[in-house]
Amino acid sequence: MTRRGEFEQIAALFAPLTRGDPAALGLRDDAAVLTVPPGRQIVITTDAIVAGVHYLPDDPPDLVARKLVRVNLSDLAAMGAEPVGLFAACAFPRTCTDAWAEAFARGLGEDGEAFSVPILGGDTVATPGPAVFSLTALGTLPTGQALRRAGAAAGDLLAVTGTLGDGAFGLRAARGELDGGLDAESVAWLADRYRLPQPRLGMGVALRGIASAAMDVSDGLLQDLGHLCRASGVGAEVTVGTLPIAPAVAALQGRDDWLEVVAGGGDDYELLIAVPPHRRDALLAAGQAAGVAVTVIGHCTAQTGVRLRGADGALIEGLGQGFRHF
Numbered sequence: 420m421t422r423r424g425e426f427e428q429i430a431a432l433f434a435p436l437t438r439g440d441p442a443a444l445g446l447r448d449d450a451a452v453l454t455v456p457p458g459r460q461i462v463i464t465t466d467a468i469v470a471g472v473h474y475l476p477d478d479p480p481d482l483v484a485r486k487l488v489r490v491n492l493s494d495l496a497a498m499g500a501e502p503v504g505l506f507a508a509c510a511f512p513r514t515c516t517d518a519w520a521e522a523f524a525r526g527l528g529e530d531g532e533a534f535s536v537p538i539l540g541g542d543t544v545a546t547p548g549p550a551v552f553s554l555t556a557l558g559t560l561p562t563g564q565a566l567r568r569a570g571a572a573a574g575d576l577l578a579v580t581g582t583l584g585d586g587a588f589g590l591r592a593a594r595g596e597l598d599g600g601l602d603a604e605s606v607a608w609l610a611d612r613y614r615l616p617q618p619r620l621g622m623g624v625a626l627r628g629i630a631s632a633a634m635d636v637s638d639g640l641l642q643d644l645g646h647l648c649r650a651s652g653v654g655a656e657v658t659v660g661t662l663p664i665a666p667a668v669a670a671l672q673g674r675d676d677w678l679e680v681v682a683g684g685g686d687d688y689e690l691l692i693a694v695p696p697h698r699r700d701a702l703l704a705a706g707q708a709a710g711v712a713v714t715v716i717g718h719c720t721a722q723t724g725v726r727l728r729g730a731d732g733a734l735i736e737g738l739g740q741g742f743r744h745f
């Protein structure tokens with residue numbers, strides 16, 4: 420199998436992904452040149468994934484690329500930013516075929532199209548180790564309007580977009596661990612939710628000027644809510660019965676670890692939002708405008724710590740605190 424050289428690879432695989440954006444300079448210069456509109460700030464985020472750690476080496480390469488794009492866009496959504504461009508640093512193993520790299524680039528292009536976001540630059544290298552892909556996403560927003568984790572106050576309502584637990588049960592579905600315990604259609608739906616999360620970009624924009632704090636749920640509701648609370652200097656109380664659950668996850672409710680997976684599992688990439696109580700209607704209207712379900716799940720408290728209450732009002736103790744990378 421012949422392998423393309425670096426420059427050939429950039430011209431063949433990545434130049435078409437610039438979507439004609441002049442900032443990319445056709446990927447022929449040393450760097451991209453970006454014009455920032457007056458009155459706006461740039462928002463920048465980076466995520467890296469390693470074969471065998473963040474995805475399985477036999478996962479379809481186009482889906483690996485698309486998830487990497489979506490995870491980064493989710494971070495832009497969490498800040499209330501609109502995406503401007505992506506920078507991709509790709510370390511392909513020496514054993515990686517041109518076909519694998521082509522499929523990976525095709526995935527970048529598909530989601531570039533889906534979210535109207537160009538590749539503005541990057542680098543490709545060969546590595547003796549496992550594949551490593553680092554994606555940097557740039558977005559912009561009106562100056563001073565970034566949604567931050569700090570800013571929630573005691574009494575603020577807590578809400579999430581979409582449904583929870585899909586990502587964590589989706590990973591189990593993708594591994595075949597739910598086969599037999601769930602109908603095939605639900606298994607496929609869950610696996611898809613794990614592989615292709617939906618960055619809530621429209622909602623992030625709609626929340627500017629409404630949310631007192633926001634972030635995306637990547638490591639599980641309990642852990643991420645803990646981050647938001649610590650940043651804001653508040654605590655939180657969440658009522659289990661209010662958590663938004665998709666039918667495929669509801670069908671798994673008999674499992675011993677169900678609540679732990681729903682509240683502690685990762686990979687949902689939904690937005691966690693705090694709003695002052697008087698902005699409840701504005702929050703729900705923002706969800707309607709963005710076409711995203713929004714569910715109030717609890718409120719912030721002056722007492723620190725995250726507490727989960729069951730239907731009977733009793734505190735639920737001893738749940739895991741989400742997936743830890745280290």
Ligand SMILES: [Mg+2]
Pocket residue numbers: 493494497634635636637
């Ligand atoms: Mg995040």
